[in-house]
Amino acid sequence: MSIAVPPTGDTYFPLLEAELLRWVGSGDSLLELACLDALFPPGKLLRPVLCMESAKAVGGTADQVLAFAAGIECLHVASLVHDDIIDQDPVRRGRASNAEQYGLAEALVAGDGRSMAGIAALLSPGPAEHVLQAARVAVQALRHMCQGIMRETEIRGDLTCGVPTVLNVMQAKTAVLTGAACQAGAILVGAIPHQHQANCRIQPWRWGHGCGRRLTPAWFSAPRRPAWRHRGPSTAVRPGPAAGEQDIRHPYHRHGSLHCDHPTRAPP
Template identity: 40%
Template sequence: MTGAEQLIREITTSSLADEVRDALARRWQPGDGRIHEISRYALLAPGKLLRPLLLAATAETCGAPREQVLPAALAVEYLHVASLVHDDIIDGDDLRRGRASVHARFGMSDAIVTGDALLFQVFASLAECADRGASDRAVLAAIGVLAKAGVDLCEGQAQEARLAAAADGTVAEYLRVAELKTGALFRGACRAGALLAGAEPATADGITRYAEHAGLAFQLRDDVLPYVGDAAVVGKPDTSDAANLRLTMPVLLAREVAGPQDRAALDRALTADLTARERFAVLTEVLDRTGALEKTQQRAEAEAALAEAELESLSPSEGRDLLSALARLSTSRDR
């Protein structure tokens, strides 16, 4: 068993993971209505439930009972899955989590409104925490945090589209997109969990920094996966980034060090009228030759180490151990 497989087993078999998974299954049993049916399909797809686990583990680490924050953990998953439904439409991806994406299975119109419905479910689910003992003040603060995370997601998507169209995109611009798009839900989940638990400001700030580093590590590994992973395992097309001319970290790093021949190949891959598979093949050769994939992986591991360092001041608990494992998994996962 590889280190990544051990981490996945450690996370997915934890008692906290079991409770989150069971709560999601109970909430989304077979029922009436087209939107309910599609939402259930989207939410119960195979997945590690990382973002709800981040919220629940943070809240537990900060002293909140699990049962009190489970609706908020589900709320983060609703926000995440809604963003995936809409992202797949934007990117034209017909595969998600190893099976047909929502729009490929149910059609474009129903996929859009299902994503919208899941966004409203976020706030309905968060409100349930008040009935389970969380203070109204804490619930309102958590709502504000996740609403901000949603806005950041949208801004990140818009900036990513602009970066893809730019001939002179920079690493700094990429990092800003990653901070907004991927970092938003990591940051929002952890901060909301801390606030729901009534954590001290310094603790909440430290948890937020953990999330920012872990989120960036996760995104950097995501950039590497198409070139080193198996699309059937990763769960989405390996050509997705190439097809959408997405300027990921390996591409930007390769451009910084590429000689004339490799620079010409990159320009061709990013501007010429090639198929997604042809573009992907060119990028794979250049990224491997320039060492850009290795450099991206190294940066991911450095970010994960910074994330773990932010946990050192927290009291030992299953929640803290889970947060540590999630940070380590972000750089070693194969899906």
């Protein structure tokens, strides 16, 4: 399966693309296909790039943390797939979301599959002591993320929740994992906090937290879409586009292997 990646001069992109394929697969099964559909084309790859840059900042190399960085991206994208299900959002990164393309059950399983691939990648590189410490940082960040997602569901539509509450949700959903990616990159190559300070380097996870909070738009009061429509059995054939609509379905859909209860319109 050929994966298209946006042109970029950053050498991290092809490295990360190959590593993601190594952990997720090439699309030989429905699970792999759904996972790849959410991962590619990629977003900014902010978290894995920060992980690799943090390793370099404390004297390591990007190759030392490549698998871990890919694992962070898998876990991040898995959270986006589940987030789209919670928000009943049909679009992700200008394309049909996983749930819109494959159905709710399939998207849930694909999100879990990406999570498992991500965890496997986290546990693969480097000395066991460093890997375990870095994995703990990532898992703790994911626990905070789950708490933030649940808190978001509680305050959705509540315009009286207050700015501090919204900022706390932003930190839990976005900033914590961003910071964890930075911290893990440094840990994996053997750095510890007092070494950062002795070398007059900024502790990268603190920067990651600030970056994550600034990247998250305050869309928590947005209204929900109508409830997802039942798509019927998984063997149902997804219909083609109506007159005047652009067919942006994956080729797998065009062959009638998957289903959706309505065609996906191209983004404006």
